[in-house]
Amino acid sequence: MIELLPALGKTEKGDGATVTEPAHRFEGDYWTRAEWREMPDTARRVRLALGVEPIAVLPHLMPAVALPPAPKPLPLGPQPGTCLLADIADTQPIPHEALVLALRGIDLMTGTLWGFQHGGWHLLTPETVRQRPTYQALTLAWELLELPGSSLAELAAVAAHALRATHTLAERLGAAVTREEAPVEAARRAASLVLLKARFARSVELRLLAPGTPFPSRRAWRAAYGLGFGWGHLDLLHWPAAPQRALFTLTSAGKPSYFLPERAAEGEGIPGLILSFELPSCPAPLETFDAMALALAHFREQLGGHPTDEGGRELDLERLDAERESVAAAVTQLEAAGITPGSREALELF
Template sequence: MRQLGLFFILATLVFSCSPPQKAAPENGGDLYVSPASQSDERAAKLLPMHGSEDVRHLLTYTPRAQPAEALDSAKQYFANEQFDWILRLQPAHLVTRQQLITCFDRQWQEQHGEPQLYGRSARDGRWTYAVAGGADTVFSALALGWKLYNSRTESPRPFALAELDGFRQATVARATQLPARLTQLNYQPAQAAARSQQLGQFVVANDQQAFIRLKAATDFKGRAIWNAMLSLGLHWGDMDLFHWDNPATDAGGGDYLFDVYTTTEPGYFLPERIAANEVSTADLVFAFSIPRSAAPAQVLASMYRAAGYCQQKLGGQLVDAAGQPFNLA
């Protein structure tokens, strides 16, 4: 039962439903930030989008059946009262989606901890993401929600009291543009800061990784890596890494069942450099978070087969996190 509890808390912290943010271009360096469709187009202009053989059968995943859910039209989408910090606003009159996202624009969100915007539909009273496609566009109530510990960010850390108090003050000041007033907080700033610290400590203590490293005898070349990954059916995209996509996110887990990266700088794979024959890596690392996986034994077995296939094609040795020969048992 304790393991189930750990899984639920970690899964809720990391994989609570959230619509993708609209990507903005990155300035400087080689890192690209773009929607998945744009990433596919970018790669397809440079490299094959299918491997030289089809070995997708090596990766098998059968999630447990889940009870049928209500139709999307009957769902509410709102922040998690236990794991998010929620500020509710009451506008003086109905507010349109455009008014809301103009008031709390992208720049403001980036400067104030990246809150999610929610609106309660004036038509049916249900809460929804303010920027979700197809959602109602006129709201009778508003809310902002911050994940108290977001381990999907590049450098996750708990929020400090001063930060949260600053977010509260900034929200109150900004809301006067609508106009709207703050009516409720699920945690006072001091409580939220303490909760953020607690959640951060919990994730660090319990987020164990399944890890297989394919260590090269001679550096792996980028095009050979690309071909092996696509032959397995892995998808290149988010964070410029390779991923085994989760076909059943509703059954648990996140968007990806496992990821593949390298410890060779910069740690990710740019198709532009692969196409230019500029990529050589000392290893490939296959990994996933055990508590966040709905079926870790299945995923580990498939990940092992994927790493074994790459070993056959690229050479090298399979080792564990300690550098010892990997043993699936």
């Protein structure tokens, strides 16, 4: 028997009797700190799920995936790849008092205003614009994916309206518009981004469904940890365990879709497993797919069940090959559009 968490508090009934509070609730969700009194450490919780029997550690079953260096975080400021930008500059710094007056009555639609000062960008709002006395330059930015319109003509008209607001602001400041994109070019970029996102903003999934009797959650935990998974972000199981470079995720096909160790300790059953990764943000999509397929085979060996694709169709070798070819084709098309999966450009767009 595995020992569950001890009670974390006591309550007094009206008759003076003391009732021990349960350490967790099977039908509940996340506990509050008030309920827990103090949070148990992660390792202790994971031991609840894994039990006391030894686990066969089989990391050699999974391939070593060589990853490119992690992309640096996107810098704070307007993003040229996914935005329509217009710059305003003057020979002298722009005082914030003049900027506040000039902005009155100007409709920026969904645009944001950025101010450049001391080598960095600052997002300007009515609350933050007064935080600095002057700005060396200004940039107005509109997310291309948020421009309303279903045709190039409509998108170009919206972009032209946005740029007119830029010229109005510049005239009021006595400054000049030093960079702007032609509305028709902005419309074309917006339409291209919409198509790219519609086609490739998807996850790649492989599933293992229980044959009738649910899989014991504890057995799923043990099989996952034997392959080098780790429990972490969003209460999911990730491979490999390092959260910064996890390539794919294991979720439950039931509700809830996340894993709580206490539920496994209580004997929770789950109707199936879903292995998945986000195609555009994955730095090695084909290698990740291959690793995911190996993990699926291991889970089937350990748990039984029926492998299927996302649509519920039987995942035999022919369909598995077709799924891999689909991933390869998507990678080729993304790279042809100048977007490498897992790159900064991909993270910015998707």
